[in-house]
Amino acid sequence: MASRKALGRGLGAFFPDYKEEGEAEAPPKEKDQAEGEQSSSTYIEPEKRVNIVLDIPVGDIRPNPHQPRKEFKEESLEELAQSIKKHGLIQPITVRYIGDKRFELISGERRLRASKLAGIDEIPxxxxxxxDEDIISYALIENIQREDLNPIEIAMGYERLIEECDYTQAEVAEKVGKNRTTITNMLRLLNLPPFIQKALRDDSISMGHARALINIEDPEVQEEIFEKAIENGYSVRQIEEAVRQIGKKKKQKSKDKKKDENRAFYNxxxxxxxxxxxTKVNIKPKKDGGEIRIEYYTDEDLDRLLELFESM
Structure with a gap:
């Protein structure tokens, strides 16, 4: 492969007994070759094979079990595969050595999948x-920092860093180069019902739409506005306005309820x-205190009321 030549070394330079496909056995050394002469390839202990780039057979790389990304668009993978066929893989994937000439992917699953689609045997x-302890956080952080993750995948990555790596939100913010408010807002997306999360994954709605919908506490109202937003193509501002109107109605309803309660008490x-x-008695509450109005209809009725007050 051209890319392998450019890199200068395959696995054979680091595994003397590694016979690559199509590679012939090395001819025996001549008897008169100097005993102390060294091989042109230097053997490196497996545990010291770090911070280098090798061409590794794709079959020797196992997937990352901690991969936060769950969805890979087939069309996008096919486009990348065609690019790799034409130009090769420009950016190497990242792996770790796990023994027995096997490697585990840390980041670059999309590139690995596309390389397999392209029929590439080896990948830089x-x-x-x-x-083992750090690979979770390392994989999550590297993937979270990619631009092609959807918001739900990013939020799930933050959540896993908190739950599996015992990070605080402030520590997550520091690790991924975001402010804490951003982390908090992203984590709130996971409180959305599954159908709204799916719409966010599929790009049917934007982050702005999702943030506006989060503010609706009533699940039935939330679903109603969501469906209207999808059906009518609501903008973020239209959803925010709908949320505000709901808030006004709730506030007015609360006021009406309080008035009803007060009215029942005064009645x-x-x-x-x-x-x-x-006789007829009316109570009129005011901001501070109130007044009681007692009606009388004749002078005799007034005298009766006076006598009643004096006897109290």
């Missing part, structure tokens, strides 16, 4: 030293006084 791979007091005085 940058080898890093990463232990009860009015009824008690009416029974006590045997």
């Amino acid at each position: 791979s940058y080898i890093r030293e990463v232990n 009860e007091i009015s009824n008690r006084l009416r029974r006590k005085f045997s």
Whole structure:
């Protein structure tokens, strides 16, 4: 392969007993060759094979079990595969050596999949030293920093860093180069119902739409506005306005409820006084205090009320 020649070394330089496909056995050394003469390829212990790029057979690389990205668009993979066929893979993937001439992918799954689609046998791979404990955070952080992850995948990556790596939101923010508010807002996306998360994954709605929908507490109202947004192509501002209108209605409903409760209370007091005085009594509440209005219809009725007050 051209890319292999450019890199200068395949696995044979580091595994003396590694016979690559199509490679003939090396001829025996001549008897008169100097005993101390060294091979042109220097053997390096497996644990020291780090921070170098090798051409590694794709069959010797196992997937990353901690890959945060779950969806790969077939059309995009096919386009990348065609590019790799024509120009080769420009950016190496990142792997770690796990023993027995096997490697584990750290980042670059899309490039690895596209290379397989392109029929590439070997792929340039940058080898890093990463232990089992760190590979989760390393893989998550590298993938989160990619631009082609959808918001839900990024949010799930943040959540895994918190749950599996015991990071705080502030530590996640520092690791991925974001502010803490951004991390908090992204994590809130995971509180959305599955159908809205799916729409966000599929690019049916934007992050702005999702953030506006998060503010709707009533699940039924949230679903109703979501469906209207999809059907009518609501802009983010239209959803925000719909949310504001719901807030106004709830606020007015709360006020009306309080008025109803107060009205019931004052009506009860009015009824008690009416029974006590045997006449019509109205209570009119004000901002501070209020007034009680007792009606009388004749002078005799007034005298009766006065006598009643004096006897209390």
